[in-house]
Every structure is written in structure tokens, then in C-alpha cells.
Amino acid sequence: MGKPKNTRFETLSGIELKTFYGPEDLPHFEDFSSETKKELVEWRRKYLGRPGEFPYPRGIYEEGYRKQLPTIRQFCGERTAPYTNELLHYLIGLGEKGLSVAYDAVTLHGRDSDSEDWSLGYVGKDGVAVDTLDDFHDLLKGISLEKYSLSQTINFPAIVFFSMYLAEAKAQEIPAKKLRGTIQSDILKEVIKQKEYRFPLKHGLRLMGDMMEYSIMNLNFGFYPDNASGYHMSEGGASASQELAFTLKNAFAFIEYCLERGMNANDVMGRVSLFFNCKGTWEDIAKFRAARRIWATVGKEKYGAASYRALALKFHVQNSGASFRSEEARNNIQRGTLQCLAALLGGAQSVHINSWNETSSLPTREAVKVSVRTQQIVGEEMHNMDIVDVLGGSFAIEALTWEMEKRATDYFKAIDEMGGMLKAIELGYPQFEIRKTSLEEAQRMKNGKIPVVGVNTHSGEAGGDSQDDNEFRRIITLEVHEEQKKRLAKVKKERDQSRVARSLERLSSEAKGNANLVEPVLEAVEARATVEEIMIKTLEPVFGRWRGPGD
Amino acid sequence: MNRFLAGGGDRETDMRTPKILLIKPPLDDHDRPIYDLIVPLRKAGIDPIWTGLQQPWSQIVKTALEEDADAIGVSVHTGDPAILLGKLKTELERAGLSEKILVAGGSGEITLPDMQAKLAGLGYKVFLSGDAVENIGAYIMEKFRENQKCSVSITEHFESRLSRHLLAKHITRLENINLTLVPPPKKKSFRVLLAGPAGAGKSSLLNKILEKLELREIKIGVMLCDPRGPKEKGAFLGDRVWMQERTLSENIFIRSFSQLSNYSRRSVNFLKKVSDLFALWGADITFLETIGMGQESAARLGELADLFIWVALPNETDSMRLMKGGAHELADLVLLNKIDKEPSFKAELALKQHFQNPYFKVSAHTGEGIDEVCEFILEKIKNNPCG
Numbered sequence: 001m002g003k004p005k006n007t008r009f010e011t012l013s014g015i016e017l018k019t020f021y022g023p024e025d026l027p028h029f030e031d032f033s034s035e036t037k038k039e040l041v042e043w044r045r046k047y048l049g050r051p052g053e054f055p056y057p058r059g060i061y062e063e064g065y066r067k068q069l070p071t072i073r074q075f076c077g078e079r080t081a082p083y084t085n086e087l088l089h090y091l092i093g094l095g096e097k098g099l100s101v102a103y104d105a106v107t108l109h110g111r112d113s114d115s116e117d118w119s120l121g122y123v124g125k126d127g128v129a130v131d132t133l134d135d136f137h138d139l140l141k142g143i144s145l146e147k148y149s150l151s152q153t154i155n156f157p158a159i160v161f162f163s164m165y166l167a168e169a170k171a172q173e174i175p176a177k178k179l180r181g182t183i184q185s186d187i188l189k190e191v192i193k194q195k196e197y198r199f200p201l202k203h204g205l206r207l208m209g210d211m212m213e214y215s216i217m218n219l220n221f222g223f224y225p226d227n228a229s230g231y232h233m234s235e236g237g238a239s240a241s242q243e244l245a246f247t248l249k250n251a252f253a254f255i256e257y258c259l260e261r262g263m264n265a266n267d268v269m270g271r272v273s274l275f276f277n278c279k280g281t282w283e284d285i286a287k288f289r290a291a292r293r294i295w296a297t298v299g300k301e302k303y304g305a306a307s308y309r310a311l312a313l314k315f316h317v318q319n320s321g322a323s324f325r326s327e328e329a330r331n332n333i334q335r336g337t338l339q340c341l342a343a344l345l346g347g348a349q350s351v352h353i354n355s356w357n358e359t360s361s362l363p364t365r366e367a368v369k370v371s372v373r374t375q376q377i378v379g380e381e382m383h384n385m386d387i388v389d390v391l392g393g394s395f396a397i398e399a400l401t402w403e404m405e406k407r408a409t410d411y412f413k414a415i416d417e418m419g420g421m422l423k424a425i426e427l428g429y430p431q432f433e434i435r436k437t438s439l440e441e442a443q444r445m446k447n448g449k450i451p452v453v454g455v456n457t458h459s460g461e462a463g464g465d466s467q468d469d470n471e472f473r474r475i476i477t478l479e480v481h482e483e484q485k486k487r488l489a490k491v492k493k494e495r496d497q498s499r500v501a502r503s504l505e506r507l508s509s510e511a512k513g514n515a516n517l518v519e520p521v522l523e524a525v526e527a528r529a530t531v532e533e534i535m536i537k538t539l540e541p542v543f544g545r546w547r548g549p550g551d
Numbered sequence: 552m553n554r555f556l557a558g559g560g561d562r563e564t565d566m567r568t569p570k571i572l573l574i575k576p577p578l579d580d581h582d583r584p585i586y587d588l589i590v591p592l593r594k595a596g597i598d599p600i601w602t603g604l605q606q607p608w609s610q611i612v613k614t615a616l617e618e619d620a621d622a623i624g625v626s627v628h629t630g631d632p633a634i635l636l637g638k639l640k641t642e643l644e645r646a647g648l649s650e651k652i653l654v655a656g657g658s659g660e661i662t663l664p665d666m667q668a669k670l671a672g673l674g675y676k677v678f679l680s681g682d683a684v685e686n687i688g689a690y691i692m693e694k695f696r697e698n699q700k701c702s703v704s705i706t707e708h709f710e711s712r713l714s715r716h717l718l719a720k721h722i723t724r725l726e727n728i729n730l731t732l733v734p735p736p737k738k739k740s741f742r743v744l745l746a747g748p749a750g751a752g753k754s755s756l757l758n759k760i761l762e763k764l765e766l767r768e769i770k771i772g773v774m775l776c777d778p779r780g781p782k783e784k785g786a787f788l789g790d791r792v793w794m795q796e797r798t799l800s801e802n803i804f805i806r807s808f809s810q811l812s813n814y815s816r817r818s819v820n821f822l823k824k825v826s827d828l829f830a831l832w833g834a835d836i837t838f839l840e841t842i843g844m845g846q847e848s849a850a851r852l853g854e855l856a857d858l859f860i861w862v863a864l865p866n867e868t869d870s871m872r873l874m875k876g877g878a879h880e881l882a883d884l885v886l887l888n889k890i891d892k893e894p895s896f897k898a899e900l901a902l903k904q905h906f907q908n909p910y911f912k913v914s915a916h917t918g919e920g921i922d923e924v925c926e927f928i929l930e931k932i933k934n935n936p937c938g
Contacts, residue, residue, distance in 0.1 A: 105630060117608055117609055120635070126629050195604055237583065359658075359662075435586065474660070477631040477634055478634065547795065550582075550603075551582075551604050
């Protein structure tokens with residue numbers, strides 16, 4: 001939420017706040033010699049710039065959060081589509097402006113809820129079950145895609161969900177040009193860490209490229225068909241600089257792929273956003289600032305992008321789930337608050353804060369509300385966000401930002417020498433680097449060098465958890481599974497079988513050629529073909545099954 | 552595994568080292584704990600088997616059946632632990648594998664006390680991230696010893712054709728008791744030995760060869776050998792990872808073995824007996840993938856093989872090396888692997904000069920040359936007198 005135009009920005013005691021501060025604002029700036037003054041100003045120009053100025057270490061907006069606070073975007077999904085729809089409405093009621101859907105493991109792996117050998121124990125469990133367009137429609141009932149931007153965390157079958165999204169927009173009679181949102185669609189990080197992939201890299205890239213190409217032709221900026229994600233690597237043990245380096249390299253590899261296909265750098269870069277973890281450290285803030293600077297510099301110098309849209313990096317932040325502990329679980333609220341603060345000090349565009357009781361089961365509504373309120377408090381209550389990049393110019397933060405950038409570019413060099421990011425992933429380089437770091441971290445955690453309050457330090461002093469902290473909300477998985485199977489069976493019975501068969505045949509034959517696959521997938525989706533029918537039964541026989549080293 | 556493969560111990564009932572099959576449920580991709588467990592388990596004197604991610608229950612159970620591991624370890628980080636582990640338990644029982652030592656671990660719901668009670672009721676011992684890895688090893692060892700003491704040996708009765716289940720059990724029995732007699736099969740299975748240095752790509756080559764042969768409607772037995780270390784007793788049995796897509800085939804039976812590096816008379820006899828058991832199951836071919844080999848002499852290996860294939864890397868194959876002694880002297884066929892990556896002119900010249908038998912240029916990566924290898928093997932079988 002932004003503030004009205006002529007607001008005077010001031011501290012609680014009435015001291016006026018400038019939008020941002022620089023060396024000119026140092027208390028004794030006037031006492032410097034004119035030579036020194038000139039050098040300081042020159043240094044600022046060269047390395048810092050102003051907020052909203054290339055290469056954007058200080059943020060991509062001149063006015064920072066004064067105009068618009070980050071979108072609160074709670075990751076949400078469980079059981080069946082109608083149930084999650086209710087949850088989404090609840091979040092909207094709390095003041096959310098962006099929606100973010102979590103799909104269950106079955107959906108993420110491109111399987112259907114009735115796929116017995118795979119789906120048992122997973123349907124609607126860690127996300128919502130969506131098998132067909134009918135589920136997707138129920139998921140968004142009463143939610144205008146024009147009013148709320150939608151983020152979908154889905155990768156392997158991303159093209160199916162992109163198509164469902166387009167189909168739903170059509171049903172809502174919203175022109176594609178008005179759609180805003182994100183589809184994660186980052187198959188490279190899946191190979192590196194999350195492991196939800198099945199096709200060889202080149203086919204995975206092709207599907208990503210098809211969505212990008214389709215978006216460039218039919219959708220406006222503001223819809224991101226690729227959200228290169230470091231979060232999962234970081235949660236899997238990557239250091240901040242590894243997360244930074246590999247995420248950027250993944251995004252660059254995809255951008256290069258799109259450029260090879262003849263797309264334009266401004267069009268592509270303006271439609272790629274990033275997704276980082278935040279553990280609440282200074283290092284995280286440095287990582288965000290370095291990410292913007294590298295993105296802009298590489299985009300301009302290497303890919304020849306020139307537009308502000310393309311060079312100003314946008315990213316989503318989720319705080320670290322791994323940092324949350326089941327021991328004295330309410331302490332997670334404090335962790336989340338500080339992590340949220342770090343995300344905002346680093347200039348995130350959208351944020352999700354995990355709920356405090358999420359470590360062992362799904363969050364309760366009360367806990368979700370605390371997460372939303374945390375973001376509202378950090379963003380609005382103390383007026384702290386009225387100064388843009390308040391930490392910019394801090395000796396420590398600038399030094400750390402520089403160090404992050406240096407470490408990332410060292411990784412870039414190593415990867416380039418290997419023959420590029422795709423090659424490096426096929427060889428398992430980022431995978432093994434992350435594993436190395438995670439082993440070292442586990443060691444440090446074990447010998448107490450990383451203190452965790454209530455776990456390896458200050459634990460057990462005041463007698464443990466309160467009673468209600470041990471109450472967990474669970475899903476009766478088998479019941480949900482049966483319900484979803486019924487929903488799916490109904491769709492399968494009522495759909496026009498020959499239309500499904502025809503659309504899948506078309507998809508299969510176009511997949512063998514070079515055509516853009518969005519339209520054929522859209523046709524299959526509208527015919528009520530299921531996720532598994534499209535991904536596993538139709539596309540996999542064409543593209544093949546590939547496994548990375550050790551998977 | 553069996554101490555007689557290590558060349559020591561003469562008593563009939565030498566206790567072998569226990570084997571644990573590590574698995575992730577079908578849609579659980581969090582493999583970090585698996586990698587954290589492998590070496591500590593080896594240190595505890597246990598052979599861990601890891602077969603890869605994203606396998607359906609049918610595949611997991613088939614692997615459990617063939618490996619006949621003493622213990623099964625499941626890591627659950629997503630999904631409903633009670634349902635997933637309950638499903639595994641049911642499937643194991645259905646496959647006649649109800650006697651396994653079951654351990655589980657993970658994060659999320661599995662950490663809740665009532666869930667742990669539920670899993671204990673199913674027969675799982677739950678270990679969490681706070682527990683020392685040593686405890687897992689100690690628990691398995693203790694249970695294993697108990698089981699060994701009171702294990703009822705299967706009857707010596709051999710049916711005309713062994714089922715998959717009985718074959719697995721008979722191999723275990725052979726591992727337990729060295730002197731078990733195996734009746735000679737009516738029709739022997741053709742033994743193909745795949746040897747070569749570590750890292751030559753034997754497993755991925757074998758995977759490609761099996762991919763072609765499984766289309767031919769012939770039954771194939773596979774023995775995969777991995778080494779025990781000089782310091783840590785257990786062996787990491789990891790070759791299955793390279794042939795995951797093959798393990799679902801009804802015509803293929805795969806078993807992993809751990810061993811020390813030398814091929815003693817004992818171990819060769821053991822492997823021969825296993826291949827006879829394979830023949831009793833109906834295997835037309837038995838593949839034996841050796842541990843990585845170098846220049847040690849392993850003349851007895853020759854006794855094992857109807858066809859001895861040496862896998863070599865172009866960059867590591869030259870006249871100097873071929874003139875020296877080594878297991879390659881036994882080879883009927885040389886495969887120059889990774890031909891898509893390394894130039895082969897030097898190796899080819901050396902082979903022409905110093906090796907009388909044929910060689911093929913192959914790539915497990917691109918599939919180049921695999922058809923020719925398969926034809927060669929099938930041709931040999933056709934001309935094999937004992938076949």
C-alpha cells in the first residue's frame with residue numbers, strides 16, 4: 001500500500017526524512033576539501049548511484065517503498081481446489097494483494113490423483129491437488145485474475161498450468177494483455193536441487209522457451225513466465241553466494257536460450273524475475289543488492305538489453321523454512337519478523353513469511369494471520385520503509401555487497417570454463433558444490449558454531465513449550481484422496497473422449513517438431529485432458545526420461 | 552557381505568555384514584539425508600544400497616525382493632508418513648518380505664510423538680535428525696544379530712524353476728553359508744564379465760546393453776560388485792542408480808554384492824554358484840560387473856567368464872599400458888567407452904598392436920556402438936557349446 005502523494009515523510013518525532021541518503025548527507029560533509037567532496041560524489045555515482053538508477057544496487061524504484069510496499073504473497077494450498085479457494089479468500093480478507101498457489105507433490109511431479117502407484121499419501125497434502133482445468137476453475141472461483149496477480153509454484157508441468165491460467169482468463173473474459181503474475185517454470189534449479197524434472201534439459205528449456213515466446217506475443221510485461229529460483233538451493237544447503245551465483249546463471253542460461261531462438265533481450269529479461277531465500281542476515285541484504293547490480297550489468301553488457309523493464313531486477317523473497325524450529329516453536333515468529341525486515345531492507349518486490357507452526361504440519365489460520373500481520377507491521381508501522389535503501393553506504397553492507405558480487409563472479413568464471421551453466425548442471429557441478437557447503441554447515445551446526453536459540457543454546461531453561469504449541473493441524477489424507485479421485489473420475493466420465501484423444505495426438509505430433517507447444521497444450525487442457533495425460537503419457541514418450549548425476 | 556569373498560574365515564556359519572536398502576517414497580525428492588547416511592553406515596559395518604529417486608512402489612518392492620536386504624531404511628520428508636510407510640509395509644508383506652528390519656527418519660509430521668507411536672505400531676524404528684547416526688548403525692547391527700541367530704534357513708528343496716523370490720533367498724543363503732550346494736542347472740546361463748578400471752563407465756554401459764537386450768525377450772541375471780574399503784568395512788552398493796530404468800523389467804534380476812578387491816578361489820566359486828542359481832531361475836545370460844580394476848592379476852576371473860569384456864577409456868589406453876601385465880590380457884573383447892568425449896586414435900593403434908581380439912568404440916552417453924556389442928554377445932551365445 002502506498003502513501004498519498006503529498007505526504008510529508010518524517011520520524012515519529014517529526015524529523016523530516018529524505019527519500020534516500022548519500023555521502024552528501026554526512027554530518028561534516030562540508031568540512032571535506034573540495035577534492036575529497038568530488039571524489040566521494042564520484043564514488044557514489046560510480047558504485048552506488050541513486051535508487052532507481054542503473055545498475056540499481058539501491059533498488060529499482062526512485063521512491064522505493066514510499067509508493068508501493070512489497071506484495072504480501074502467502075504461499076497457500078491444501079486439500080482440494082474448493083478448499084484452497086476458501087483459504088485464498090481468507091488471505092484476501094487479511095489484505096493480500098497477490099496470490100500464490102502451492103500444489104501437492106502429485107501435481108508438481110506431473111501425476112494425477114488417481115495414479116495409484118505414485119499418488120498415495122500425497123494428494124492434497126503439501127499443497128492443493130489439481131488434475132484438470134475444472135479443478136483450476138474451482139481454485140479461483142470468485143477471484144478476478146485482473147484484480148489479483150497470481151503466482152504459481154510449478155515447474156515440470158508448468159506449461160499445463162500456464163495454459164490453465166490462460167483458459168481461466170478466457171473464461172473470466174479477461175484479455176490476456178491484462179494478466180499479471182508469475183509461473184515459476186525453472187527447470188534448471190529442479191535438476192540442481194528440487195528434483196522435479198523428467199525430461200532432458202534441452203526439452204525442459206524448450207517448454208520454458210515456448211511459454212516465454214507465447215508471453216511476448218500475447219501478454220504484457222507484468223506477467224513473468226520464468227521465475228529463476230535460488231530458494232530451494234539455499235534451503236538445501238547452498239551458501240548465500242552460491243544461491244546468488246547459480247540462480248543468476250540459471251536465469252542467464254535461459255535468457256541465452258531465448259536469444260538463440262530469436263527473441264529480443266528486452267522482451268525476455270523484462271519477463272524473468274528471481275526468487276531468493278532470506279535467513280535474516282546482513283549477507284542476505286548484500287545478496288539482494290548484488291543481484292540487482294549483476295543483473296543490470298550483465299544484461300546491458302552481455303545481452304544488449306537497454307530498457308528499464310529488462311535491467312531492473314524484480315524478485316520475490318521467502319524466509320528460510322529450515323531456520324524455523326519445532327522446539328519452542330513460537331520463537332519462529334521473531335525469526336520471521338527479522339527475516340522480513342531483512343527482505344525489505346534489501347528491496348524485495350514480494351514477500352512470503354512462513355507461519356510459525358509450519359515445521360511439523362500445515363499452519364493454522366491464526367498462524368497465517370500472524371505472518372501477514374508481521375509483514376504489515378514491518379512495512380507500515382514504524383515508517384522504517386520511508387527511506388530507500390537505508391543501509392546503502394554502510395561500510396559493512398557495501399563491503400559485503402562487493403564480496404557477494406565477487407564470489408558470484410568467481411563462480412561465473414568457473415562455470416564458463418566448464419562450458420556454460422547447462423554443461424555444468426549436466427556434470428553435476430552446482431549440485432556437488434551445494435552438497436559440500438551443506439556438509440560443512442551440518443558440521444558447524446553440530447558443534448554449536450551456529451547458535452540456534454532453544455535448540456543448541458538456551459534450551460530447556462524455562463521448561464519447554466506451552467501446551468497449545470503442540471497442537472497441530474493435519475489433513476486426513478485418505479479422505480481428501482478419495483474426494484479428489486471422485487472429482488477426477490467425474491471429469492473423466494463427462495468429458496468428450498474423442499476431443500481429448502485428438503488434442504493429445506496433435507500435441508504429440510507437434511512435440512516431435514519445433515512448434516510452440518502452448519497452443520496444443522491449451523487445447524488439451526480445455527478438452528479436460530489431465531496433467532499426467534499431457535506430461536507423462538504424451539510428452540514423455542517424445543522427449544524421453546533423463547536423470548542427472550546420482551538421481 | 553560374505554567374509555568368504557574377502558578370503559578369510561573358514562567356518563560354515565560366518566556372519567556376513569548386513570545390508571540395508573535406503574529408499575525415498577515415490578514423490579519425495581529430498582535426498583540429502585541419504586547422502587549423509589552412506590558413509591556412517593559403512594563405518595558401522597553395514598552395506599548401504601541406494602537406488603535413486605522417484606521410483607514407484609512396485610519398483611521399490613522389486614528391488615527389495617531381489618536384493619533381499621536385511622534392513623530397509625525410509626526417509627520421509629513430504630506426504631503422509633503413516634500412509635506411505637503403511638503402504639510399504641503392506642507391499643513388503645505381500646511380496647513375502649515381512650521379516651525385514653524397518654527403520655525410518657525424516658522431517659515434518661514424522662517428528663510428532665503420536666505419529667512415531669503409530670509408526671512403531673507398524674514395526675518401524677524412527678530416528679530423527681537429532682539422533683546420532685551411530686545409533687542407527689548400532690540398532691541395525693543388534694537386530695541383525697538377533698535375526699541371524701534365530702533365522703530359519705529355507706529348505707534345500709530346489710524346484711524345477713526358481714521364482715524371483717526363491718532365487719533371492721537362495722543367494723542370501725549362499726552368502727550365509729559358504730558350503731551350500733547348488734544343483735547344476737540343466738541349461739547354464741552364459742556368463743559375461745564386465746571388468747575395467749573404476750570410472751570407466753561399466754555401470755552405464757551395462758545399463759545401455761540391458762536396455763537393448765530386454766527387448767529381446769531373454770532373461771538376464773545381473774551381479775553388481777562394489778568394493779569394501781581398507782578402513783571402513785561396509786560397501787556402498789550404488790551401481791543400481793545407473794540402471795534404474797531397467798529394474799522394473801520382469802526379465803531382469805539384479806543383485807548387488809560387496810567384496811574386497813582380490814578374486815580368491817572362494818569368491819570366484821561363490822559367484823559361479825550365484826550364476827548357477829540365476830540359471831535355475833531361467834536366466835539366459837548373467838552379467839557380472841566387477842569392482843573397478845587396475846593392474847592386479849585376477850586370473851581366476853577368467854574361469855568365471857564365458858565372455859570377458861574389458862572396458863577402457865581412450866585417454867588411458869596406450870601401448871605402454873597394454874604392454875604391461877593386467878586383467879585386460881584375459882579379455883575377449885575391449886570396449887573403448889566415452890568415445891563421444893575422448894579421441895581414440897592412440898588407443899586404437901595400441902589395441903591393433905598389442906591386442907589380438909576385437910574392440911568396439913562405444914559411448915554409454917550417446918548409445919553409439921551398443922547395438923554392435925549386443926549382436927556380438929548374442930552371436931557368442933549362439934555359438935556357445937554349453938548353451
